[in-house]
Amino acid sequence: MATNVAYNLLEKYAPVLAEHLVTVNATTAQNQLYPGVDLLGLNWLERTWASYYIWMGNPVLATGLLSFVIHEIVYFGRAIPWLVIDRMPYFRQWKLQENKTVTSAQIWKCTKVVLLTHFTCEFPLIYLFHPICCYFGMATYQVPFSPIGLMAAQIACFFVFEDMFHYWAHRALHWGPLYKNIHKLHHEFSAPIGLAAEYAHPLEVLILAQGTIMGPFLYCLFRQDLHISTVYIWITLRLFQAVDAHSGYDFPWSLRHWLPFWAGADHHDFHHQAFVNCYSTSFRWWDYMLGTDNKYHAYKARVAAASDKDRKAVQKKEIAEVEKEGLRAERIAEMGGGQGGMEGVPRGKLE
Numbered sequence: 238m239a240t241n242v243a244y245n246l247l248e249k250y251a252p253v254l255a256e257h258l259v260t261v262n263a264t265t266a267q268n269q270l271y272p273g274v275d276l277l278g279l280n281w282l283e284r285t286w287a288s289y290y291i292w293m294g295n296p297v298l299a300t301g302l303l304s305f306v307i308h309e310i311v312y313f314g315r316a317i318p319w320l321v322i323d324r325m326p327y328f329r330q331w332k333l334q335e336n337k338t339v340t341s342a343q344i345w346k347c348t349k350v351v352l353l354t355h356f357t358c359e360f361p362l363i364y365l366f367h368p369i370c371c372y373f374g375m376a377t378y379q380v381p382f383s384p385i386g387l388m389a390a391q392i393a394c395f396f397v398f399e400d401m402f403h404y405w406a407h408r409a410l411h412w413g414p415l416y417k418n419i420h421k422l423h424h425e426f427s428a429p430i431g432l433a434a435e436y437a438h439p440l441e442v443l444i445l446a447q448g449t450i451m452g453p454f455l456y457c458l459f460r461q462d463l464h465i466s467t468v469y470i471w472i473t474l475r476l477f478q479a480v481d482a483h484s485g486y487d488f489p490w491s492l493r494h495w496l497p498f499w500a501g502a503d504h505h506d507f508h509h510q511a512f513v514n515c516y517s518t519s520f521r522w523w524d525y526m527l528g529t530d531n532k533y534h535a536y537k538a539r540v541a542a543a544s545d546k547d548r549k550a551v552q553k554k555e556i557a558e559v560e561k562e563g564l565r566a567e568r569i570a571e572m573g574g575g576q577g578g579m580e581g582v583p584r585g586k587l588e
């Protein structure tokens with residue numbers, strides 16, 4: 238009844254929007270979406286994909302709902318285990334900022350902000366996802382999916398693009414006026430937790446999400462062989478990366494120990510702690526090329542140079558120094574004076 242009233246209102250005042258919400262029965266959906274396609278000749282996953290679109294009877298709703306559900310399941314599914322790990326003393330040996338703990342009140346506040354952003358900002362955008370994908374020529378309900386090799390190459394391109402976009406957008410967010418009005422909220426956690434990956438101002442979520450989603454759309458301008466299932470895999474991996482980077486843990490088996498250019502939690506945790514270093518997401522190369530990881534490397538080198546018996550004490554002293562400098566830089570940014578990451582770079586590197 239309520240949905241009928243809502244639909245009638247929508248049809249009267251926003252007919253274009255209402256048109257997108259009309260659903261058709263399964264036979265009509267199959268005839269419209271898959272004319273001449275031998276669904277039985279496909280693999281299990283592709284058949285399930287087609288069945289879902291036929292069952293929903295409206296590709297716009299089907300894509301919108303699937304995008305939202307995938308995002309929620311992946312985000313919370315990846316973040317909650319980190320909260321459990323944080324409660325287990327065994328893992329404490331690999332915690333990056335051992336001395337800091339988060340309270341239940343902080344976790345609860347973080348959950349509320351993240352959910353509010355997801356429902357108010359991301360839900361409407363996700364509804365527009367299908368029409369925008371179609372506009373750029375991305376395959377959505379179509380089957381089969383892309384070959385594995387093509388998927389891997391496309392995802393690798395998206396990782397490189399997102400990392401570059403994020404590096405520059407993140408540095409811009411450290412410029413005084415943008416910092417105090419937008420990015421400050423994300424830096425409330427000086428020792429982050431997985432759940433805080435998207436704990437940010439709605440504008441920040443919108444700005445940084447462009448790095449994730451513009452890669453696939455730009456790709457479509459050059460090649461018309463991208464399937465939305467590849468984009469979902471990309472978004473899943475990107476969410477894993479973002480949540481893990483905020484986890485606060487660096488294990489001996491973490492990816493950065495196998496892939497030396499992978500940033501990982503070690504890199505991003507330092508950003509939250511020191512404030513003026515390590516701006517990129519997935520990779521280390523932008524910070525390395527532009528010298529915005531100088532404090533991070535100096536800190537690591539001083540700790541590594543200490544003898545085994547002094548290491549803990551040196552680490553403690555160095556961290557205290559880094560935090561003091563970070564707080565000073567943050568105060569300058571709060572007053573509108575941040576230089577967008579330039580304060581971390583020695584003069585010689587800028588000239």
Ligand SMILES: [Zn+2]
Nearest residue numbers: 407411420508
């Ligand atoms: Zn930042």
Ligand SMILES: [Zn+2]
Nearest residue numbers: 423429483505
């Ligand atoms: Zn962060």
